[in-house]
Amino acid sequence: xxxxxxxxxxxxxxxxxxxxxxxxxxxxxxxxxxxxxxxxxxxxxxxxxxxxxxxxxxxxxxxxxxxxxxxxxxxxxxxxxxxxxxxxxxxxxxxxxxxxxxxxxxxxxxxxxxxxxxxxxxxxxxxxxxxxxxxxxxxxxxxxxxxxx
Numbered sequence: 646x647x648x649x650x651x652x653x654x655x656x657x658x659x660x661x662x663x664x665x666x667x668x669x670x671x672x673x674x675x676x677x678x679x680x681x682x683x684x685x686x687x688x689x690x691x692x693x694x695x696x697x698x699x700x701x702x703x704x705x706x707x708x709x710x711x712x713x714x715x716x717x718x719x720x721x722x723x724x725x726x727x728x729x730x731x732x733x734x735x736x737x738x739x740x741x742x743x744x745x746x747x748x749x750x751x752x753x754x755x756x757x758x759x760x761x762x763x764x765x766x767x768x769x770x771x772x773x774x775x776x777x778x779x780x781x782x783x784x785x786x787x788x789x790x791x792x793x794x
Contacts, residue, residue, distance in 0.1 A: 668765055675757040679750055684709065685726075686758060688717050689743060689751050692727055697740045699732070726750055 653659055672683050681689075684707070691706045692698065698706070704714040718741065721727045726747030729739040743751070766774045 664765070668761065671761050671764065672758065675761055676754050679754050681750065681754060684713075684717055685721055686751075686754060688714070688721060689726060689747050690755075692741045693743045693748065693751060696742050697730075699738050699740055703741060721747070 669683055672686075676686070687707050688703060691703055695702070695706070700714055700718055701711060703718070704711045707714070709717075718727065718729070722729060724746075725744055728742045728744050730742060732738040732740050766777070769777060
């Protein structure tokens with residue numbers, strides 16, 4: 646029996662948070678054996694896509710602050726999924742590379758994560774999916790170009 650929604654339950658921010666909660670819960674259920682978080686997974690994806698990127702660039706790529714990314718990279722390195730190597734240009738800068746173990750983890754988890762994205766959007770028609778994703782991109786682009794101060 647559906648309950649009547651209160652005003653806050655109709656707000657876009659609340660709805661986005663609820664969708665994220667559902668997605669994260671399903672992510673953990675699908676990847677429980679690999680013991681990886683969504684943020685770690687996307688950091689591995691970005692590192693694989695751009696071998697040799699530095700942590701600041703990774704931070705921008707995955708839209709997280711640098712201190713959070715530092716912790717993520719530390720945990721991935723401790724588990725042997727990425728490797729830090731000094732830059733040949735600036736020895737203070739460490740460049741990130743995915744390891745064979747990290748690539749193996751991505752190969753195991755990526756099909757599950759893609760299936761999860763399909764599951765998330767499955768209630769929508771093909772056209773609704775296009776509109777939904779386009780709308781999300783518009784919101785993100787506007788927010789990044791003109792953040793509310």
